[in-house]
Every structure is written in structure tokens, then in C-alpha cells.
Amino acid sequence: MRFNCLICGKGGQGVITLNRTIGNILSLLGYKVISAETHGMAMRGGSVSTFLKCGEFKSAGFGYNQADYIISTDYEEYLNNKHYLKNDGYNIVNTDKNNKNNNGVFFDATKLSLKIFKSPKYANYFLLFIFFSLLGKIDLIDVKNILINQKLLDENKYTLILKELKDVI
Amino acid sequence: MKNFLMGNELIALAAYNAGVRSAYAYPGTPSSEILEYFSKISDEVYAQWSINEKIALELAGAEAISGKYVLCSMKQVGLNVAADPFFSIAYTGVKGALVIASADDPGPYSSQTEQDSRMYAMSAKLPVFDPINPEDAYFLTKKAVDLSHKYEIPVMIRPVMRVCHSRQSIDVDIEKNNLIISNSFEKDTARWAATPKFRKQLHSILNQKLKDISNKYYKEFKINKKSDFAVVGSGYSFAMAMDIVAEDGLNIDLYKLDLPFPLSDELIKSLLEEYEKILVIEETQPVIEMQFARRDKVFGRLNDFITNMGELTYQYLQSKLYQFLGKQNEIEEFDVNVKSAKPRLCPGCGHRPAFYAIKKVAKNRGIFPGDIGCYTLGVNLEAVDTCICMGASVTFAEGLKRANNDKVVIATIGDSTFFHTGVPALINAVANDSKIVLAILDNETTAMTGFQPVPHKHKKISIERVVKGCGVDFCKTIDPYDFDGSIRLLNEAIEYSEKNSTPAVVIFKHPCITKIKYKGKKKVVITDKCKNCKICYEKFECPAIFEDKLANAAKIDELLCVNCGVCMSVCPFDAIAYVDEVDDEV
Ligand code: SF4
Ligand code: SF4
Numbered sequence: 222m223r224f225n226c227l228i229c230g231k232g233g234q235g236v237i238t239l240n241r242t243i244g245n246i247l248s249l250l251g252y253k254v255i256s257a258e259t260h261g262m263a264m265r266g267g268s269v270s271t272f273l274k275c276g277e278f279k280s281a282g283f284g285y286n287q288a289d290y291i292i293s294t295d296y297e298e299y300l301n302n303k304h305y306l307k308n309d310g311y312n313i314v315n316t317d318k319n320n321k322n323n324n325g326v327f328f329d330a331t332k333l334s335l336k337i338f339k340s341p342k343y344a345n346y347f348l349l350f351i352f353f354s355l356l357g358k359i360d361l362i363d364v365k366n367i368l369i370n371q372k373l374l375d376e377n378k379y380t381l382i383l384k385e386l387k388d389v390i
Numbered sequence: 391m392k393n394f395l396m397g398n399e400l401i402a403l404a405a406y407n408a409g410v411r412s413a414y415a416y417p418g419t420p421s422s423e424i425l426e427y428f429s430k431i432s433d434e435v436y437a438q439w440s441i442n443e444k445i446a447l448e449l450a451g452a453e454a455i456s457g458k459y460v461l462c463s464m465k466q467v468g469l470n471v472a473a474d475p476f477f478s479i480a481y482t483g484v485k486g487a488l489v490i491a492s493a494d495d496p497g498p499y500s501s502q503t504e505q506d507s508r509m510y511a512m513s514a515k516l517p518v519f520d521p522i523n524p525e526d527a528y529f530l531t532k533k534a535v536d537l538s539h540k541y542e543i544p545v546m547i548r549p550v551m552r553v554c555h556s557r558q559s560i561d562v563d564i565e566k567n568n569l570i571i572s573n574s575f576e577k578d579t580a581r582w583a584a585t586p587k588f589r590k591q592l593h594s595i596l597n598q599k600l601k602d603i604s605n606k607y608y609k610e611f612k613i614n615k616k617s618d619f620a621v622v623g624s625g626y627s628f629a630m631a632m633d634i635v636a637e638d639g640l641n642i643d644l645y646k647l648d649l650p651f652p653l654s655d656e657l658i659k660s661l662l663e664e665y666e667k668i669l670v671i672e673e674t675q676p677v678i679e680m681q682f683a684r685r686d687k688v689f690g691r692l693n694d695f696i697t698n699m700g701e702l703t704y705q706y707l708q709s710k711l712y713q714f715l716g717k718q719n720e721i722e723e724f725d726v727n728v729k730s731a732k733p734r735l736c737p738g739c740g741h742r743p744a745f746y747a748i749k750k751v752a753k754n755r756g757i758f759p760g761d762i763g764c765y766t767l768g769v770n771l772e773a774v775d776t777c778i779c780m781g782a783s784v785t786f787a788e789g790l791k792r793a794n795n796d797k798v799v800i801a802t803i804g805d806s807t808f809f810h811t812g813v814p815a816l817i818n819a820v821a822n823d824s825k826i827v828l829a830i831l832d833n834e835t836t837a838m839t840g841f842q843p844v845p846h847k848h849k850k851i852s853i854e855r856v857v858k859g860c861g862v863d864f865c866k867t868i869d870p871y872d873f874d875g876s877i878r879l880l881n882e883a884i885e886y887s888e889k890n891s892t893p894a895v896v897i898f899k900h901p902c903i904t905k906i907k908y909k910g911k912k913k914v915v916i917t918d919k920c921k922n923c924k925i926c927y928e929k930f931e932c933p934a935i936f937e938d939k940l941a942n943a944a945k946i947d948e949l950l951c952v953n954c955g956v957c958m959s960v961c962p963f964d965a966i967a968y969v970d971e972v973d974d975e976v
Binding site for chain 1: 499522524558626633703704705731732734767949
């Protein structure tokens, strides 16, 4: 499997954790992944973007118009990075506005997380599961099992998340 | 693939697997995770966050001349601080092994310069490895330890930020090894305490070591010519070049040079003989390129083919590789319009009211030298005017006051930075009767780099006693959440310092908000007294407050607000209140 993915958002929204979680899952499932993060100043509310490539690569870098996926925890940051997306690429964006375009999912993951879990902290799992279901090839059950193994999620939360997502995916 | 590890983690793991059991560091992005990870590998390791990089390197050196295998890590500007022992220990060499990991920051993303640590290695005559990605960092760190031990020479590994903070799938584990490491200091004055006469001898031994290393390391290096064009280089930018050549099927021969210094003369000669054109890709200074004596075939920074600043991006390298081949650049031009969000202090951060108070008391006659840490973000609040390097807020305050005597000079420095290099500067200011106010922002952690511990954490040292020991009589502590009290105290300090011609110190003490997980119980809201004067979200700039354009008023984002209540003191219309107080009024 080969693909390029850009994960972005604002510092504090869990972008780096999301990037690491996706990379971890893919590595554990036997794929080769390389990703690049930015730390430091950026973590104090600044713009954060991370690159992730799956396949036989030496670096995590890619150019404009080369991302198969963009996952963004923030609408403005999606706008800042959308020039990386391929013409037929997908975007998955957490936004409270009613944005739409042809090749993407725009939805309010924070609101969903608040609604079901009374906390915004599960919002990125909605993005994660949408990403893996768009990716195909990987069974969501495998993803779930890894997350449960790493104590990031439990069976109950997984069921609730998937239930909410069934219209989106 | 078992693991998805960060470059920094792999450097630590490789050092451990090669026999390193002690490590010293001062935190600095992008290097901090090296020591953090090392400290957690096993119970048998010793890991220390030292007061500064000079001290870290000297401690590491002392263990290494006793036969131990040691790692010392820092960021590139930290190496400036450690430069003195760095140069000297190159001459003495070591007994066990000493690997210095100096992380560079092309961009720069969180540093004051884009300097290239490999230049230091070259200048000190020490070998330096430059890994292209995390996996490479793992293998090269192992080589660095072996090389250091074999030639009794300190060796540098220089990862750039993209290597430090990249993650890669890799199958590695903690290895137990049976290395028997001798562990005792053997006296040898001519080597360890050399006087100038012996120093010259040590220098010639060092020169010989470098010669041997360059010949040996590149002995097996094969030149395999398929094209007339070669790209040579090291570091992350070279990894991207490798990906571009593979992805775009470019007809270029690639030569990855693990050890940019010292290169072998033989290797350079044969590359120059074989190829029509050679492009050098490395960051950020032309270390490899300079070693190619003939210039007519070589492309890089020295002939302005590659830019002499900034991080090399994939996009940029792609267009340069096409240009190098004389190919039409088929890459589309993009109109990129990026409005990046700027970093800000966290909601509820104690630094914010401290800066706001400083600005308020100084009115229009203030000059504010600042320092390195989260609180450099005081620039957003217009309460930081200069930021040079660690500890320079105090010295700059002294100098600025001398040159601008009619101004009020208030310097800010964090607790960790104060211990790092602020203390000698404060002693200097006292000795020279400087009329400055120093605000020490004590949040009990090194927040910016990931919350490393500070020296006064266990109460063995107190900032107050150190300040007093430096000869400062006026030293008072306040919680910056007490806004009115802070204003009074600052005024008192200014007056004291002017009257007595001596520095006055105010310690603003409030734990880092991310550490205490502060959540005030009473909810803070903006009432209809709000006149949308913009002060709370633009001047005080709490990220939890934003403008509700429809209502023409300020509004608090409940998810971000920690209910610290400090914004209440800055609102000129008393429009911010605890929610139950609002209810009472109704
Ligand atoms: S991490 Fe701590 S010190 Fe840094 S801005 Fe946030 S609250 Fe302030
Ligand atoms: S109470 Fe005020 S200053 Fe404190 S976090 Fe909330 S909005 Fe910001």
C-alpha cells in the first residue's frame, strides 16, 4: 500500500497524537510508514502540519498536489494546506461550519464527541475511523483492537463512535 | 514492523544498545526527547537534565575519560554554550566513548538561528554523522559510539529537526549487551591536564585520528556510474532527494555520505573524475561542498544554485533536481495563500497577567528585554522587545539601561533560563550598579520544550536565596493572578532600583497551567456590560476569548477557558464576572 497523507490543525488539537496513532496502527499491521511532525512553539496554538507516507520511502516529504488524503482538525488549517491535495484526493475535516465539497467529509466531530462522551477529547477518533474506512484495505476491527490494546479506546466507545459515523461512511 | 519511533527515540535507543549507560542534556527543541527517552529505557541508566549545555558536556566528558560510554544531547544553539569544552575535549579525546547529539533546526521552527552544528564539528576537528531519517539515525548512532571508542575521540551525530521529529516503522528492540566497560580514571597529566606544549602534541594526534577515520570509513565506498549526473549529500534533505529521484524516475546517481566530515580525499577525487556535474544537497551550510576542492563541476550553495537559507522543502528540491538535469520543470505553479495561526500563551497561563502588568506600569517609557521559552510569546503582548539568546535578557537590560537612562527597563526570564545563564548576568548587573527590574517568571517547569524538571523543583535550591546570594536586596514574590498586587509590587521595584542604583527582582510565581490541570470551579462569562473594546482578546489576548461579531461583544469559548478569572482584572468595564455573581445580580 502506498499513499501520502497530510494531517493538520492548530496546536493543542491533538494533531501530533493523531499522526502518531495512525502511523502506529499501520506499522503494527505490517506496513512501512514514515512521518514528520513539528513541535515547540507550534504547540502553543500555532499552525501544525504533519506529513505521513506509507510505502518504501526514505522521507516523509511530498510536494503540492501530491496528498491522497488531508485530515484536518480545523477548517482554517485545511484551507492553509489544501494545495497539497491531489485533484482526486480526499479530505476529512472537523468543522462547525456547513462546508461541503465533492471529495471530502466535513463534519462537526467536536460536537459529536461532546454529545456522546461529554468531552471534546474523542473528536479525533471520528476522523481516524473515517480515514481508515476511506482507505479500505484495512479492517476497522483490526484498528479497534489495536486501540483497545493500547488503552486508547474501549469496546463501548468504539460502538458509539461507529454508530454516529454510519451516515458519514 | 513492531515500532513507530521518533528519530530522537532511536538515537537514545541506539546509544543504549551500543553500550551507553549515562546521558546528560539541557532541553531544547528539537533535541529534548533524546534524554527523555533514554531515561526510560532501563533502570540501569543514569540520565541528567543539567543546568546548561556547557555543564552537561563537561560532566559527560568527565565520565568518558573514565572509560564510560556517554551520550550528551542538546540543540544547535546549546552547542554554542558548550563550545568551550567541545573544542578542548576534541584534543584530549576520551577513553570509553562520547557521542554528542546536536540537533539542528533548518527553517528555523523554534530557534534563533539556522546554524549548522557540523561546522562546529569541522572547526573542532571532530567526526560528524548526519542521518537522513530516523532509521538511519539509529544505525549511525551505533556507528558513532563504536567509532568514538575505537579512536578515543568524541563523535557528533547531527540530526536536523525533520529527523528528530520524524517517526518511522522499524524493527528494533532494547538489546542487552555484554560489553565490559572499564570504569576508572587513570591519571595522565600530559593528556587530561595538558599545558600548551602537550596541547600541540594532542593536536597532532587528533589530526592523525581524523586521517585514519576518513580513510577507513570510506574505504568500502563504491562508485557505480550509470549517469553523468551525481547528487551527493547527507541529512533529511538528501532523503527527500532520494525519494524524488525514485518517484520521478530521474537519471541521477545518488551518493549518501553518512559522515560529512571528515570526507576522504580519494572519494572526492574519484567522484570529480567520474561525473560531469555533481550537485550537493545538505542542510544548512556547505560542509560537504566545501570539501570538494574543484569548483567547476560542483553545484550547491557556494555557486548560489541552492538557496543559502531556510529549510529545503520537497517542492524546492524537486524543481532544483530538474534544473540540475537541464530538464523542463513540469511542476505546476501554485498560488499558495497561507494564513498561519501564530502561537500564543495558553489560556490561564500565569505569564500573561505578568506581562500585562509589566506593560501597564512602564506605560510608554518601558524597554522590555526578553528571553527564551514560552514567555518569548510576550512579544504578542508588546512586553518583549528583544530576544537574543539564553540569559541575554538580564545582560541586555543592563546594557539597554546604560544606553537609555531615562527609560524603565524591565527584563523577563523564566526559572529554567535564569539558572541556565541568568545568574552570572545578574551578578554582573549588581556589581555594576544597574538600575533594572528583573521579573523572574517561575512556573516550576521547562514548559516550552516539554516540561522538563527545574533545579528548584525539590526545594534544594530556592530562587529567592540565589537572587539574594547574587547581592540583590529587593526580591519579592507574587502570584501574577493577583493583578493589582503585581502592579503595586512592580512600581515598588522600579522605585527601589532607581533610588538605590541596583537591580530589583520580582518573582512571578504560578505553576504552568498545563501541569496543574487547573480548572476553576466557578465559570467565567462575559456579561452585557461588554462594550467590545477588544482589550481582553487583542491586548490581553487570552486564546479563550474571541469576538462575537454578530453580538458586537467579546465571548468566552467554554472549551478553552480554564476559568482562571484573570481577565476580570483587565476589563475596564467590569464586564467579565463569575457566572454565579451574574445570577445574583439578576
Ligand atoms: S505551557 Fe505553561 S508556561 Fe507555556 S504558555 Fe502554556 S501555561 Fe504558559
Ligand atoms: S477566565 Fe478569562 S483569562 Fe482565564 S482562561 Fe478564561 S477567558 Fe482566559
